[in-house]
Ligand SMILES: Nc1ncnc2c1ncn2[C@@H]1O[C@H](COP(=O)(O)OP(=O)(O)OP(=O)(O)O)[C@@H](O)[C@H]1O
């Protein structure tokens with residue numbers, strides 16, 4: 001296996017909030033290889049979006065980001081703003097949640113596609129940029145791509161808009177695509193189409209994908225590895241089959257318990273699974289994280305004396321050596 | 337596009353008809369006999385009757401209205417009671433001064449508001465933002481006449497850079513026109529500018545927090561491209577509307593400033609007409625203000641339709 005496209009180590013993000021500093025991401029490690037899909041799942045507010053925005057320097061200036069994120073042999077977190085600009089939309093493409101708001105309503109689709117191409121010097125000249133933009137739109141399955149260049153976002157349906165957003169993300173032929181809840185705002189059937197589209201493009205170009213979602217059905221369908229976040233920390237990660245077949249963390253077990261039993265048989269892109277809400281209680285606010293295990297206040301099996309005072313380390317509970325299955329709980333069966 | 341424009345133009349015409357009725361009714365319902373007032377002490381019944389007949393005041397009101405509006409359509413607004421000159425000529429004579437002042441003021445206002453409001457929004461609670469707040473507070477709370485007098489004292493009196501008042505027509509002397517325009521335009525421009533600064537700040541702040549700005553940054557665009565195409569381009573939309581309203585206000589004659597600067601504009605003319613109970617002149621001036629207001633609104637709507645693709649469809 002060649003070197004991963006992206007390798008994140010000990011990523012931490014501190015945000016300033018009116019209620020004091022918040023450790024919104026608190027030590028994340030993961031790697032994504034070419035052609036591979038890593039899914040990040042977790043309840044709302046667990047720090048998923050912040051963790052990927054941090055990689056590209058898209059957080060407010062008051063955010064403090066530490067750790068390393070090596071991409072193509074260079075550390076994203078050590079780059080200057082100008083260097084990062086060269087990576088955004090070029091080496092790394094991003095797709096956001098809501099295509100109603102992530103496109104500029106007053107600029108044409110063509111304009112929004114070509115400005116990135118021209119900024120990165122992918123092509124030179126307006127004519128070449130428009131030709132390339134039309135190719136990209138054809139690639140993501142927009143009917144009448146040339147005509148679509150003249151369209152404005154409000155003239156397109158939600159699914160078509162999300163295709164445009166994906167075309168923008170792919171404009172620089174990125175080696176990594178980050179999709180932050182790219183299907184959440186769409187109809188179920190359209191969700192399936194978008195998932196299929198990304199899987200096809202990924203297969204064609206060998207793109208590495210980080211896919212943030214609430215939809216465990218999608219995770220089961222497309223991800224190679226899954227990372228479960230809670231309160232800014234990774235509580236469990238591993239190969240999708242390992243984690244789904246033998247969840248080690250009480251939180252993961254809760255999430256999966258919320259799924260209908262049929263989900264295993266149903267694994268396939270776009271199957272709608274319930275949102276992650278079945279665990280009683282709410283996550284702690286990032287300004288007041290507990291001293292011990294972040295999940296302790298809601299944990300159904302807590303009891304170990306260390307839970308309240310000690311952070312359980314992320315240890316291997318299964319999987320194979322280069323692709324371990326790890327969990328951060330005193331209730332897992334640690335494999336040395 | 338043309339359907340939208342036609343619909344808006346038709347709406348404006350209907351509104352204009354209503355306004356003309358209202359203007360006519362208001363002027364004729366105000367108590368007091370204008371002919372008697374115009375004659376003053378030289379009152380004799382024969383002259384009085386002759387004048388009333390010439391002004392058409394002996395006819396029933398509906399007939400008077402029809403006659404007035406029929407003339408207005410052909411550009412004839414009647415004859416001033418006081419000077420005996422055609423109202424249209426009197427108004428046209430004042431129009432260049434008012435247009436100059438209004439346009440000058442709006443330029444000054446935008447020159448203050450766009451940079452200051454944008455800079456304030458980009459750095460909230462910074463020194464620039466503080467400056468913006470102070471400037472708009474001054475502009476909103478200081479009376480125009482006082483501001484005008486202070487500017488005259490400083491720049492016309494002490495420093496002697498600009499004339500203290502008076503209007504130089506552009507056609508006669510462009511440089512002199514600009515010179516005469518600076519102080520009055522700054523006076524009214526500061527007031528409009530302070531309103532617009534506030535407005536620009538909040539529009540830009542709102543545009544900045546839009547999600548498409550993050551998409552633009554995630555594309556790898558530089559800060560200048562993001563600011564001009566994804567923030568200001570969007571913040572401009574609401575600003576166009578408010579600028580239109582300010583311009584309409586400025587065109588309807590800024591009476592106080594015109595008096596302070598001895599500026600022969602429409603505001604002064606309208607004031608004189610009120611004082612003299614000069615019906616035809618007053619009606620003409622108010623009707624003109626209404627037309628200006630409607631035209632500007634129409635223009636703003638059409639411009640908005642061009643700037644915002646969501647409207648024109
Ligand atoms: N700019 C910001 N300033 C301060 N706090 C922030 C900011 N952005 C996010 N947060 C906080 O950071 C935490 C994590 O937010 P994040 O958006 O990463 O969650 P998420 O896992 O993506 O949730 P969702 O599923 O709702 O998208 C939340 O508590 C949020 O309130």
Ligand SMILES: [Mg+2]
Nearest residue numbers: 048049050180
């Ligand atoms: Mg999110």
